[in-house]
Amino acid sequence: MTLFPNRFVEEWIEGLGRLVLLAKEAVASLLTFKIAWRDLIYQIYFVGVKSQSVVLTTGAFTGMVLATQTYLQFHKVKMDTATLAVVSVGMCSELGPVLTSLMVAGRVGAAIAAELGTMRVTEQIDALRTLATHPVDYLVVPRLLALIIALPVLTLEAVTLGIGAGHAVSTYLLGIDPVWSWYHMQHYTTTDDLIMGLTKAFIFGGIIAIVGCYKGLGCGEGAEGVGRATTEAVVYASIGILITNFFLTLALARLLNVL
Amino acid sequence: MIEVRELRRSFGPHRVLDGVTFRIEKGESVVIIGRSGSGKSVLLKHLIGLQQPDSGDVLIAGENLRGLSERELIRVRRRFGMLFQGAALFDSLTVAENVAFAFRRDGSLTERVIAERVAEMLEMVDLPGIEDKKPSELSGGMRKRVGLARAIIYRPEIVLYDEPTTGLDPIVADSIDQLILRVRDRIQTTTVVVTHDMRSARRIGQRILMLHDKRIYAAGTPEEIFASADPVVRQFVEGVSNPKEVYF
Numbered sequence: 001m002t003l004f005p006n007r008f009v010e011e012w013i014e015g016l017g018r019l020v021l022l023a024k025e026a027v028a029s030l031l032t033f034k035i036a037w038r039d040l041i042y043q044i045y046f047v048g049v050k051s052q053s054v055v056l057t058t059g060a061f062t063g064m065v066l067a068t069q070t071y072l073q074f075h076k077v078k079m080d081t082a083t084l085a086v087v088s089v090g091m092c093s094e095l096g097p098v099l100t101s102l103m104v105a106g107r108v109g110a111a112i113a114a115e116l117g118t119m120r121v122t123e124q125i126d127a128l129r130t131l132a133t134h135p136v137d138y139l140v141v142p143r144l145l146a147l148i149i150a151l152p153v154l155t156l157e158a159v160t161l162g163i164g165a166g167h168a169v170s171t172y173l174l175g176i177d178p179v180w181s182w183y184h185m186q187h188y189t190t191t192d193d194l195i196m197g198l199t200k201a202f203i204f205g206g207i208i209a210i211v212g213c214y215k216g217l218g219c220g221e222g223a224e225g226v227g228r229a230t231t232e233a234v235v236y237a238s239i240g241i242l243i244t245n246f247f248l249t250l251a252l253a254r255l256l257n258v259l
Numbered sequence: 260m261i262e263v264r265e266l267r268r269s270f271g272p273h274r275v276l277d278g279v280t281f282r283i284e285k286g287e288s289v290v291i292i293g294r295s296g297s298g299k300s301v302l303l304k305h306l307i308g309l310q311q312p313d314s315g316d317v318l319i320a321g322e323n324l325r326g327l328s329e330r331e332l333i334r335v336r337r338r339f340g341m342l343f344q345g346a347a348l349f350d351s352l353t354v355a356e357n358v359a360f361a362f363r364r365d366g367s368l369t370e371r372v373i374a375e376r377v378a379e380m381l382e383m384v385d386l387p388g389i390e391d392k393k394p395s396e397l398s399g400g401m402r403k404r405v406g407l408a409r410a411i412i413y414r415p416e417i418v419l420y421d422e423p424t425t426g427l428d429p430i431v432a433d434s435i436d437q438l439i440l441r442v443r444d445r446i447q448t449t450t451v452v453v454t455h456d457m458r459s460a461r462r463i464g465q466r467i468l469m470l471h472d473k474r475i476y477a478a479g480t481p482e483e484i485f486a487s488a489d490p491v492v493r494q495f496v497e498g499v500s501n502p503k504e505v506y507f
């Protein structure tokens with residue numbers, strides 16, 4: 001009876017260990033390796049530019065629904081003009097980075113795992129190694145770099161659009177006084193909120209890249225293996241993001257002296 | 260140049276290699292033959308450190324691959340070129356980028372020189388002018404030849420060919436055999452060829468190793484192998500199957 005969970009936990013910890021080793025290898029390579037600009041630019045294009053529509057839609061509608069829900073509560077206690085402040089703080093420190101990262105994990109994390117997984121099952125990774133190229137240098141580093149650069153930018157876009165859309169909804173749909181609303185928003189949103197959000201996005205970008213690459217490089221045999229790697233990459237990256245988010249919030253709050 | 264001692268390797272409970280031992284000298288060309296599934300591809304991957312043995316040693320120019328890290332193996336692999344059984348071309352890159360891969364990574368040659376070398380190499384494998392095609396646009400035999408071009412363009416000291424002529428028409432197969440010999444003679448490469456093609460084995464091999472029953476079952480010059488009286492070797496060389504029950 002006890003054998004099964006033990007083995008499960010063991011495998012899980014071993015997997016986590018390998019993941020950390022890959023991350024370490026990637027960071028070491030990042031610091032010493034001369035960067036292949038062409039690959040990096042292509043990856044940034046793929047991660048950043050092609051995720052625009054998804055991320056912007058997410059940002060806008062989240063801002064809008066957050067404004068509406070907050071208003072519904074705040075209206076009861078006559079705090080209508082504080083609505084946008086809640087939207088802004090929420091978007092900057094939590095919803096912006098988390099939702100953007102989850103969307104990107106679904107899109108890019110899956111794509112990375114599928115691409116590297118296919119390369120593995122068709123022996124392209126082995127071919128790379130015979131050509132005296134380390135898979136981490138050639139495949140992992142550009143993807144990691146692209147994600148940790150692109151995700152804060154995407155988050156910033158989502159946050160901006162979310163606040164803008166929230167403001168529009170507050171003003172035109174909910175009839176909140178726009179000047180007070182904007183004033184309160186600026187008053188209650190601090191640089192710390194933004195720093196927190198962007199730091200999170202940076203770290204979540206790293207999680208998506210490393211989990212996607214790990215699952216792809218360690219992919220099982222055949223089409224089934226690739227399918228599994230893809231699903232697992234999305235699931236584990238998403239869960240990783242959500243769990244890390246909590247601890248990151250605590251740690252960053254301590255660091256930024258808000259807690 | 261290559262020395263293998265008592266190499267053992269299993270996949271799960273399934274033992275594939277059990278005590279393989281042989282030596283290959285510098286500049287020599289050796290053909291490895293054996294039944295399908297006898298572990299030839301697995302053996303080649305051990306020679307270049309893509310897979311690690313369960314026990315036993317692989318020595319390249321006197322250096323034991325056991326316990327080397329991936330980064331250290333990369334240094335050893337610079338000596339090698341390898342043609343994979345399935346070509347294993349990078350499908351996100353064009354043919355030219357595939358063939359020039361080793362050069363690009365090095366960054367020592369200019370684009371123009373690289374382009375010239377690539378064109379020359381593609382000419383040699385009888386595929387001129389396909390630089391800008393993607394691997395998915397090529398036939399199986401064409402892919403194989405691009406893989407061959409990619410493996411030998413940077414003039415490695417040791418080249419491993421996994422079934423270089425399988426799936427090629429007899430005329431191209433013959434030209435590939437000659438190319439392999441030319442590469443060996445011109446730059447003194449140590450050549451290891453896995454093949455089922457007995458005609459090409461006779462032509463390329465200075466020595467033939469037969470992998471059977473998880474180990475090197477027979478070894479010798481092509482003349483010796485072709486004249487062997489051993490029933491297992493005879494059967495392989497002549498290509499006759501065991502009489503089985505007739506279903507059809």
Ligand SMILES: Nc1ncnc2c1ncn2[C@@H]1O[C@H](COP(=O)(O)OP(=O)(O)OP(=O)(O)O)[C@@H](O)[C@H]1O
Nearest residue numbers: 270273275293294295296297298299300301302344
């Ligand atoms: N990654 C792997 N996992 C499990 N078993 C494997 C793996 N790779 C190879 N094998 C097994 O090892 C044995 C030898 O395989 P290998 O590919 O070396 O054969 P081969 O001699 O090259 O055959 P062929 O001439 O058909 O290419 C096979 O029985 C195969 O099932």
Ligand SMILES: [Mg+2]
Nearest residue numbers: 299300344421
């Ligand atoms: Mg094979």
